[in-house]
Amino acid sequence: MRALATLLAALVFGAGAQAAPRCLSDCTPRIGIVSAFGAEADILIAQTQKKRSWTLAGKRYTTGLLRGQRVVIVLSGVSMVNAAMVTQQMLDHFRIERLIMSGIAGGLNPALHVGDVTVPERWAMPMEVYWNDDTQVPAPCGQKGDVGCLGLKLATGADGQPLRPYAPGLFMRETHVLTAANAPKGEFRFDYPVDAEMLAVARTLTPKLERCGPKARQPSGEVDATQCVREQPQLRVGGLGVSATVFLANADYRQYLFETLKADTFEMETAALAHVAHANGVPYIALRSISDLAGATEFNADVGALFMSGLAEANEAAVTLAFLDAWTARIKGAKKKPL
Template identity: 75%
Template sequence: MLLSRWCALMVCAAAPLFALAAPRCLTECTPRIGIVSAFGAEADILLAQTQGKRSHVVSGKTFTTGVLRGNPVVIVLSGVSMINAALVTQQMLDHFRVERLVMSGISGGINPARRVGDVLVPERWAMPMEVYWSDDARVPSPCGSAKADVGCLGLRLARGADGQPLPSFSLPASGAASVPTGLFMRENHVLHAGNAPRGEYRFDYPVDARMLAVVRTLAPALARCGPRARQPSGAPDPAQCVAQTPRLVIGGRGVSGTAFLANPHYRQYLFEQIQAETVDMETAALAHVALVNRVPYIAFRSLSDLAGATEFNADVGALFSSGLAETNEAEVTLAFLAAWKKQGARP
């Protein structure tokens, strides 16, 4: 009798612990591709083509399950910002059995060779705005005599191919001198079941090789005029079309940060120092969460403008007013899903 009571008490006491340690799929356990969209208009296009839709509300956020281009999916709108992207991605992974992640939305251009409307698929993402903010351009050494020793603070500075810390950002000034900001890029610490308890530092988050290989087979028909670029007669309105047909551009590095980047000097710094192609405020946060949870990911981004550009560009207005931004972005996402299904790959 006493033993039975002891066992009952132990089960009751352990129940909350087991609940905390429960596996994923708190809401639904069908293997799915998770699609996190940062742009509401594009999410609407994907949802409109999803079959067998069912909505699930988690902490006020609506997750929609269904089948899209033959793939079981769950779709959610993240909202702008690194924090929102990280939060909603972890919620998705906790509540659904997500075996692969797709991030999609709008981004700013960094590489001046890219054009408004191009859809970019970088092969890796980074967070260069995670920084050590020093007082000048000298490499900091708060933890000892060695330069770049910031380990006592639990930090590590980002380094270039030569193994040296990347230079800090400086602003141009009148005359020959520049104004140092003391902003040094640093790496992020990542801890997961595979590298615990020490974890690892990393600057880049590579996308999934299998998913990227499928993207390289795509030839989506990207439009130059959005669905709303119409004259009263119904003919395309040239004033609402971008000057050149957008392209699918694969490879390079994308970057994300908490700042809305509208500074051409910082844009040039990112291009020169880390050869960044595009910047947004969500993808690298999703990539961090994906790595921690050991879930493969990829991201598609449609360029809205050259980040921080001050000159007028009619293509920027045309991209949004005509609906071209979401149309082309969705076209690439849908083409990828169709190709993924055709290859017979599991979610």
């Protein structure tokens, strides 16, 4: 009898634990919005209705209703570590069904202009590396390129060979990630695709992106041209975004990333969020406003205009809000379809 009671208790409590929602603070289904740029988070929070603030380990989370969607908004702070920590904390304390990352990025693709807003279709971490002591492909486990005995895996190209190192011996690695689906072995990934359904919605967006920020308009009503970018900002969907634990101010490395990976943008948060999202099985997408050409040394008046006028956060927020509008419309349209 005791053995039977123990078995029944294990089944009951085990099933309950597995079925329990992952929400220590609030179990309302929401879209989580992680912003890396404080001014943009302020714009989104200002438009959020029925707001409630939660403070968790010093981080302020704001729940409410934004453009027809129940959301929770948080400022991650700069860096991969902060982004990963805040994203996991959000997933633990709220019932997050989808994630949106928004903020600013440096451009790697010279075809991009200051003020453009990009929506990459996948994100990678190129500074996850194996640093060999010479120019040869590492072979610590016997065969060239085999680092499996160290619990690692080199990133490879379409030809199956390790990607060209940036500096002698500096080879890109894939990142190991453990999920409920692949445990206990886990898997290695070089990049993390964004959610296909969210990306499809992003491709339909036609947000009004401004060339001059809100601070460009003077009390007289005239527009200060020095606070306007020269090219009309565009929404650009697709391509690869990359993130790392460095602030990129090196033109040579920028060119290497563009030539080797065909990457468009570089910043310090999204790929960490993508890793956490994948590990937890939560769909995500990221929207990034281009601030400059990463590592550029020449003076660019557009960069000053972007930040001084408030254009960076205004255009980024405009795309985030347009996405939420389109997502709400998609959900309403799906509900109206006959079964």
